[in-house]
Amino acid sequence: MYNANNNFYVRSNFIEKNIKNENNKLDIQKIINNKNEAITALNEYLDKCIIEDNSKKKKCNLLSYWLKDYIKYLEQEKTFNSAYLKEYKCGDIIKANLGFNVGNEEGGLHYCVVLDKKNAKSYSTLTVIPLSSVKSTTKIHKTSVLLENEIYSKLFDKASNLIKDTKAELSKLEQEASTIDFLPEDTEENSIIKSFKRRQIDEKMEETKHKTELIEKICNELNQMKTGTVALVNQITTISKQRIYDPKHDFDILAGIQLSSNSMEKIYEKIKKLYAN
Numbered sequence: 513m514y515n516a517n518n519n520f521y522v523r524s525n526f527i528e529k530n531i532k533n534e535n536n537k538l539d540i541q542k543i544i545n546n547k548n549e550a551i552t553a554l555n556e557y558l559d560k561c562i563i564e565d566n567s568k569k570k571k572c573n574l575l576s577y578w579l580k581d582y583i584k585y586l587e588q589e590k591t592f593n594s595a596y597l598k599e600y601k602c603g604d605i606i607k608a609n610l611g612f613n614v615g616n617e618e619g620g621l622h623y624c625v626v627l628d629k630k631n632a633k634s635y636s637t638l639t640v641i642p643l644s645s646v647k648s649t650t651k652i653h654k655t656s657v658l659l660e661n662e663i664y665s666k667l668f669d670k671a672s673n674l675i676k677d678t679k680a681e682l683s684k685l686e687q688e689a690s691t692i693d694f695l696p697e698d699t700e701e702n703s704i705i706k707s708f709k710r711r712q713i714d715e716k717m718e719e720t721k722h723k724t725e726l727i728e729k730i731c732n733e734l735n736q737m738k739t740g741t742v743a744l745v746n747q748i749t750t751i752s753k754q755r756i757y758d759p760k761h762d763f764d765i766l767a768g769i770q771l772s773s774n775s776m777e778k779i780y781e782k783i784k785k786l787y788a789n
Contacts, residue, residue: 515529517685535638545787549732551616554579554734556782557572558572558575570625574619574620575611575612575749577681578611578612578619578620579612581609585752585754585755585758587776588754589754592693592753592754594633594634594635594636595633596632596758597633597753597760597761598633598759598760598761598764598767599624599630599631599633599764600626600628600638601628601631601634601770602626602627602629602776603625603626603770603771603772603773603775603776604625604626604642604766604769604770605623605624605625605626605666605766605769605770605771606623606624606626606639606640606756606757606758606759606766607621607622607623607756607757607766608621608622608624608751608756608757609621609623609755609757610622610642610749610755611755612625612706617747618642618644618744618747619759621699622642622643622644623641623642623643623663623741623772624641624642624643624751625633625640625643625743625771625776625779626638626639626640627639627640627641635750635753636748636752636753637751638751638756639748639749639750639751640748640750640751641743641744641745641748641779642743642744642747642749643659643663643741643742643743644741644742644744645683645737645738645740645741645742645781646658646738646740646741646742647738647740649694650740652742654743655745655746655782656742656743656744656746656782657742657745657775657779658740658741658742658744659741659742659743659771659775659784660739660740660741660773661739661740661741661770662741662772662775663737663741663771664734664737664738666769666770667730667733667737667766667769668731668734668764669733670768671727671730671731671734672708674723674726674727674730675727676722678724678727679722680721680722681716681720681723685713685716685717685720687745688709688713688714689710692706692709692710692713694755695709695737696743701727724764726763726764728778729765730765733765734763743779743782745779745782745783745786746786748783760787
């Protein structure tokens, strides 16, 4: 027996399914068209920049670098886990890739100061204020806070303390190593004890090697830094932790480098003045 209602629902489902298929095809085609248009526009812009003045060539190069970085970030999104990074606190100094800038936005690799008072390792984002280098003669904008040479000084002190500690450790290890050489090996037990002590010395020597490598990295960082720093309070931004270049772990260059409470108070006051009053 013919059932009109049943036939109507079958036909409706068939039509709805076909519409969805057509929409999917249309979406894919729109994606392909947008992709091709974007690639064409990009190539045209970059080619135009290359043949124009040096300022455009620099922008062309920066944009190309940023696109490669951006693709890398997108590919790593699924596997990135912020829990493997160190925990960041308010006032911590980090170096982050802020990406390609538009107009007066800060872009590229920049020092930043962390604003989050509580930021668990599981959080994937971080709110920061970009920092910029200044000379002593530079006029500080009313939206910024001058930090003088605080970051440079703290990093310099970190390197100095590491050098001092490493020298003391090496001297102590050398003395211990020379003492071990005179230990007896006449029995199996004495031989085992002597071998164990040598392994301990080797492990400690390996630790000092890592510290020496860190000292070298910090010195290279200091050589590239300018002493004067300004906090660009009007450019507060929230970034993915994927953008963090340093420090990622507690044994990195900027680990432990934090602004003083006095400097943070100046930043808070500027934030209130710009956004709360």
